[in-house]
Amino acid sequence: TYSSVIAIDGPSGSGKSTVAKLLAKELGILYIDTGAMFRALGLAAHDADVDLHDHQAVEKFLKEIKLEYGQADALVKVDGKDLSQRIREHHVSKLASIISQIPVVRTMLLDFQRSIAKEKVCVMEGRDIGTIVFPDAFIKFFVTASIDIRAQRRYDQLIEKGQSDIDLEQLIKDVKKRDEKDMGREVAPLVKADDATLVDTSEMDISKVISTLKQDVHARA
Numbered sequence: 001t002y003s004s005v006i007a008i009d010g011p012s013g014s015g016k017s018t019v020a021k022l023l024a025k026e027l028g029i030l031y032i033d034t035g036a037m038f039r040a041l042g043l044a045a046h047d048a049d050v051d052l053h054d055h056q057a058v059e060k061f062l063k064e065i066k067l068e069y070g071q072a073d074a075l076v077k078v079d080g081k082d083l084s085q086r087i088r089e090h091h092v093s094k095l096a097s098i099i100s101q102i103p104v105v106r107t108m109l110l111d112f113q114r115s116i117a118k119e120k121v122c123v124m125e126g127r128d129i130g131t132i133v134f135p136d137a138f139i140k141f142f143v144t145a146s147i148d149i150r151a152q153r154r155y156d157q158l159i160e161k162g163q164s165d166i167d168l169e170q171l172i173k174d175v176k177k178r179d180e181k182d183m184g185r186e187v188a189p190l191v192k193a194d195d196a197t198l199v200d201t202s203e204m205d206i207s208k209v210i211s212t213l214k215q216d217v218h219a220r221a
């Protein structure tokens, strides 16, 4: 049983990463960022000049590489190379979104994610954790926020990371497009699980969100 997983899903910029990280820290349990895995595979395939739209080429690539995930700050490695920094670059979001639509990629990461969480208590964040990866998770949250606020947060993050060539209007469009892709895809679309608690972070500050979630977790334990 996977009842020891706290599943956190939601669109990009909803604050789910911040929430998931802090919640795991406060509860003293593992934090697992599945987006980092899709990003690492997208980036590594791109680096290797694999055409991300060619499913067979991607499948072949997956068989040749070794993916590693370390819990400390979502460390991801492909063939021993640490990609943790580079996966946060803006262009990698798109690579992750493209590769995440390929069924064989999702199957591989599904197994990977389940094996990491085996017999360990953890907070796992992504798009399909409460619906597909751990449908019997102990507790599920679906974290969201308005599109403008999500784009603004993404913008602030990128600026903080030193990327100065970002246009907010374009970013809003990018965020919308990625949402549509994530929600509209055939395999494992981004959708709230029926039994997930909806958390809208548009008007809430982070400490408020965390204390609300912690209360929920404790009430369920």
Ligand code: C5P
Pocket: 012, 034, 035, 036, 038, 039, 093, 096, 097, 098, 100, 125, 126, 127, 128, 129, 178, 182
């Ligand atoms: O969460 P993050 O923005 O890092 O995820 C990058 C992309 O990876 C998402 O836009 C989505 O397409 C894909 N993803 C996914 N399933 C997950 C996590 C991420 O399809 N569980």
